[in-house]
Amino acid sequence: MNPTTQQKHELNFDLEFGNFYYTEHYTYDAGYGLSERTIDYICDVKNDAPWIREFRKKALHIFLNKPNPTHWASADLNNIDYNHIRYYLAKDKHPRRSWEEVPENVKKTFERLGIPEKERKFLAGVEAQFDSEAAYSNMKEELAKQGVIFVGSTEGLNNYPDIFKKWFSKVIPPGDNKFAALNSAVFSGGSFIYVPPGVKVRQPLQAYFRINAENFGQFERTLIIADEGAEVTYMEGCTAPRFETSTLHSAVVELVALPGAKIQYITVQNWSPNVYNLVTKRGLAFAEAQIKWIDCNIGSRLTMKYPGVILKGPKARGEVISIALANNGQHQDTGAKMIHAADETTSNIVSKSISIGNGRATYRGLVHIPSHLRGCKNNTECDALLIHTDSRTDTYPAIVVKGQGNCVQHEASVSKVSAEQIFYMQQRGLSEAQAMSLSVNGFVNDLVRQFPIEYSVELKRLIDLEMEGSVG
Amino acid sequence: MQALVIHNLHARIGEREILKGLTLTVPLGEVHAIMGPNGSGKSTLAKVLAGHPEYEVTHGTATLDGQDLLSLEPDARARLGLFLAFQYPCEIPGVSIANFLRTALQARLAEGEEIDAIAFYQELYEKMDLLQIDRSFTSRSVNDGFSGGEKKRCEILQLAMLKPKYAILDETDSGLDIDALKIVANGVNSMRSPHFSAIIITHYQRLLHYIQPDYVHVLVDGRIVRSGDKQLAIELEERGYDTIIEEAQALATAQKLETFPH
Numbered sequence: 001m002n003p004t005t006q007q008k009h010e011l012n013f014d015l016e017f018g019n020f021y022y023t024e025h026y027t028y029d030a031g032y033g034l035s036e037r038t039i040d041y042i043c044d045v046k047n048d049a050p051w052i053r054e055f056r057k058k059a060l061h062i063f064l065n066k067p068n069p070t071h072w073a074s075a076d077l078n079n080i081d082y083n084h085i086r087y088y089l090a091k092d093k094h095p096r097r098s099w100e101e102v103p104e105n106v107k108k109t110f111e112r113l114g115i116p117e118k119e120r121k122f123l124a125g126v127e128a129q130f131d132s133e134a135a136y137s138n139m140k141e142e143l144a145k146q147g148v149i150f151v152g153s154t155e156g157l158n159n160y161p162d163i164f165k166k167w168f169s170k171v172i173p174p175g176d177n178k179f180a181a182l183n184s185a186v187f188s189g190g191s192f193i194y195v196p197p198g199v200k201v202r203q204p205l206q207a208y209f210r211i212n213a214e215n216f217g218q219f220e221r222t223l224i225i226a227d228e229g230a231e232v233t234y235m236e237g238c239t240a241p242r243f244e245t246s247t248l249h250s251a252v253v254e255l256v257a258l259p260g261a262k263i264q265y266i267t268v269q270n271w272s273p274n275v276y277n278l279v280t281k282r283g284l285a286f287a288e289a290q291i292k293w294i295d296c297n298i299g300s301r302l303t304m305k306y307p308g309v310i311l312k313g314p315k316a317r318g319e320v321i322s323i324a325l326a327n328n329g330q331h332q333d334t335g336a337k338m339i340h341a342a343d344e345t346t347s348n349i350v351s352k353s354i355s356i357g358n359g360r361a362t363y364r365g366l367v368h369i370p371s372h373l374r375g376c377k378n379n380t381e382c383d384a385l386l387i388h389t390d391s392r393t394d395t396y397p398a399i400v401v402k403g404q405g406n407c408v409q410h411e412a413s414v415s416k417v418s419a420e421q422i423f424y425m426q427q428r429g430l431s432e433a434q435a436m437s438l439s440v441n442g443f444v445n446d447l448v449r450q451f452p453i454e455y456s457v458e459l460k461r462l463i464d465l466e467m468e469g470s471v472g
Numbered sequence: 473m474q475a476l477v478i479h480n481l482h483a484r485i486g487e488r489e490i491l492k493g494l495t496l497t498v499p500l501g502e503v504h505a506i507m508g509p510n511g512s513g514k515s516t517l518a519k520v521l522a523g524h525p526e527y528e529v530t531h532g533t534a535t536l537d538g539q540d541l542l543s544l545e546p547d548a549r550a551r552l553g554l555f556l557a558f559q560y561p562c563e564i565p566g567v568s569i570a571n572f573l574r575t576a577l578q579a580r581l582a583e584g585e586e587i588d589a590i591a592f593y594q595e596l597y598e599k600m601d602l603l604q605i606d607r608s609f610t611s612r613s614v615n616d617g618f619s620g621g622e623k624k625r626c627e628i629l630q631l632a633m634l635k636p637k638y639a640i641l642d643e644t645d646s647g648l649d650i651d652a653l654k655i656v657a658n659g660v661n662s663m664r665s666p667h668f669s670a671i672i673i674t675h676y677q678r679l680l681h682y683i684q685p686d687y688v689h690v691l692v693d694g695r696i697v698r699s700g701d702k703q704l705a706i707e708l709e710e711r712g713y714d715t716i717i718e719e720a721q722a723l724a725t726a727q728k729l730e731t732f733p734h
Binding site: 418419420421423424425426427428429430431432434435438439441442443444445446 | 522523524525526545546547549550551555556558561562563564565566567571572575576579580613630634
């Protein structure tokens with residue numbers, strides 16, 4: 001029948017979507033392994049200010065002295081060989097402002113990933129990072145006129161040192177965790193965004209992080225500051241080819257929402273199944289500010305990521321909407337942190353995970369409301385869907401609420417795709433894989449509806465793709 | 473001849489044999505009713521034909537317009553033109569009726585062909601009006617939170633939209649009040665044509681007032697024991713299954729005796 005051939009066709013096309021690379025000749029290569037010499041190499045190439053060099057070296061010592069957090073996290077962390085990773089790879093230190101100027105193979109890569117097309121259609125600005133450095137960075141002129149800054153982290157550091165230095169590493173200090181320390185030591189790339197008071201950026205800004213090289217670590221560092229009453233939506237996408245050996249991605253993302261500001265940060269990542277994805281993301285929300293993380297984790301070998309919001313000012317609001325899909329051999333260890341630090345702050349966590357085959361999805365949450373606060377509210381919902389009998393899900397919610405004047409609500413559910421449901425859909429003419437996809441898409445549908453339309457389409461496509469491979 | 477042909481079908485669930493040599497032919501364009509007491513194998517027949525994974529066919533054949541059904545996956549059988557209106561329709565949370573039907577119709581198209589969205593919605597609304605389903609249901613999740621009657625009407629909506637050649641209605645009348653029953657019957661009757669067959673599985677002849685069958689079969693203990701026209705349904709209602717079964721068994725015994733030389 002035709003539908004079968006159609007699926008196969010789409011399947012091949014889609015599976016190859018991110019799985020390609022061009023052999024690139026790098027101008028700058030820090031070589032394998034991590035030492036002070038690696039840091040010096042990166043600092044020299046980037047022409048870092050002395051305080052950054054010092055910051056990096058301090059962070060390196062924290063990283064080297066902190067043990068892996070395997071007392072609570074997966075022992076798979078012990079399999080990362082830090083001496084077999086390259087920490088800085090770049091062809092070119094400076095991003096281009098037009099696609100024509102981007103080196104041929106890099107341009108071809110992003111064209112295959114559809115970035116220039118998306119930029120034309122619905123984005124206010126794009127940064128495209130290739131291994132360690134951004135190859136392309138551009139923003140619509142009208143935003144620049146309004147004083148919006150959207151550049152790479154190096155450019156932010158060099159051209160806007162006052163504002164950069166004021167907030168950099170204040171939300172996530174190097175000592176926060178081992179991987180935040182690693183990122184602080186070798187960070188390169190990522191975005192620096194500043195939105196001036198009252199400016200509302202209507203269209204999203206997008207960054208795309210592409211790993212092209214084998215045995216490589218990508219350590220982008222993003223800092224977004226929305227000044228009083230400003231609004232901005234930032235979206236990031238990530239892919240990497242499938243290599244024989246594992247690759248490391250360890251980013252740090254800091255958000256600062258000054259009073260009344262709104263930041264929405266959307267991630268749709270589709271890592272190949274050998275990427276260790278160990279990311280620290282946190283926002284600081286001042287009075288009446290709102291920070292919303294929408295986080296979709298598909299792919300990778302191990303993801304550990306718990307986006308958080310520190311609710312620092314009264315009536316601040318934090319939200320984490322999280323979708324994780326753990327396929328065969330994958331572990332999605334995701335969740336959220338909400339630290340209430342002012343009265344009448346509210347937080348909302350909705351997490352949905354899907355485990356396929358022997359995939360494992362873990363929800364790890366932390367909600368903290370100290371006793372002196374009044375009128376704080378948290379709502380947490382975790383729903384897990386298991387596809388096969390050996391699929392696994394775990395939930396570790398830690399909720400610390402002190403005092404009398406606060407309100408917390410936690411709901412969790414685990415369900416399994418039933419054979420009856422699949423049979424019902426097959427009876428209507430859908431293949432088993434199509435039925436599974438539809439069922440999974442239905443499970444996450446209420447969350448996906450909150451996404452910009454372009455991203456909900458992409459997420460649906462990714463889910464279809466994961467389900468295709470899971471049946472048979 | 474275009475027909476659904478079932479010959480000497482044996483099927484079991486676990487160790488328990490439920491169909492014990494069922495033979496039945498339903499030519500395209502006819503409406504057949506299958507009646508029988510609880511546990512006689514009516515629903516099993518429906519599920520076995522549709523390819524439910526829990527049932528194992530141990531013997532016999534079933535073909536649709538000459539093509540073997542039993543070797544096919546459930547979805548391939550559906551795309552050949554077999555539809556089952558479920559006795560207990562499944563809920564699919566988060567999947568809207570419109571999305572579900574579009575996906576099901578899309579699965580029947582050749583590569584590169586796309587559903588015409590406007591024509592699709594026009595037809596969907598038309599069928600919903602016929603079945604007196606509120607148009608707001610297009611965005612409701614399939615069967616999720618529906619009443620029993622709403623679920624049954626949703627089954628008939630899917631039948632009307634997917635336009636199979638052969639439809640099996642498994643106790644679609646159970647749990648329906650008389651108004652809903654008329655609406656459902658009206659939906660099925662609107663599909664009657666020389667290119668559409670229905671097998672109506674029911675306990676009672678109530679539904680058969682509204683959907684007049686061409687033939688009625690009585691299923692007992694995994695076999696068709698008697699066939700007749702619509703009068704048989706009325707007779708069953710008046711005299712009860714027990715009498716009919718006893719007569720049928722007596723007849724079968726007599727036939728068996730005849731086949732052996734004295």
